[in-house]
Amino acid sequence: MMMATTTRMLRCVSLVSIVIFAVFVSECSSQRSVFDPVHASIKNDIAQRVELNIWCKSKNTDFGHHRLTYGAKFIWKFKINFWHTTLYWCKMWWTDVNGKYTEGSYAIYKAKRDWDKCENECNFSVRKGGIYRKEMYNDDAYDLVYPWPKRLVTK
Incomplete structure (x- = not known):
């Protein structure tokens, strides 16, 4: 039971990390960014x-x-x-x-x-x-x- 919960948490963290990474890559790859003035x-x-x-x-x-x-x-x-x-x-x-x-x-x-x-x-x-x-x-x-x-x- 403990192993299944840990595996789910790792999958969730991995998915969230991938989404965050994708957002930052798309922002950084464009010439202009919403983070710039x-x-x-x-x-x-x-x-x-x-x-x-x-x-x-x-x-x-x-x-x-x-x-x-x-x-x-x-x-x-x-x-x-x-x-x-x-x-x-x-x-x-x-x-x-x-x-x-x-x-x-x-x-x-x-x-x-x-x-x-x-x-x-x-x-x-x-x-x-x-x-x-x-x-x-x-x-x-x-x-x-x-x-x-x-x-x-x-x-």
Whole structure:
């Protein structure tokens, strides 16, 4: 009886070890890993002479208010938590040269949504049409991830 229990325990430990090993091998064999930091950036691509205001934060980190001139970037890095619930939220607003005010809020990074889209490099471009995310394997392609709300306020 004791021998059968010991054999079962050894099989169970072996199986668990194999699963853990397989997970680590798959993570280590890929070029990028969820254990590495994610580098994120938001670039003002709206227009010359248009300043983009952003306020980004997570549950634990508040980056405060930043003003980006045309072509400037806000850059930060972070690690994804164990549960893949890492979330960063940004509020953005700007006024164009004609006085048209645009504002919106967006969950700029959600680990469960974005890991497969950009892995460890998530680059966003803010444009007149909305917020665009750079495609992972195509330097020239961007996907619209958040169009600006239809209701715009004119000052």
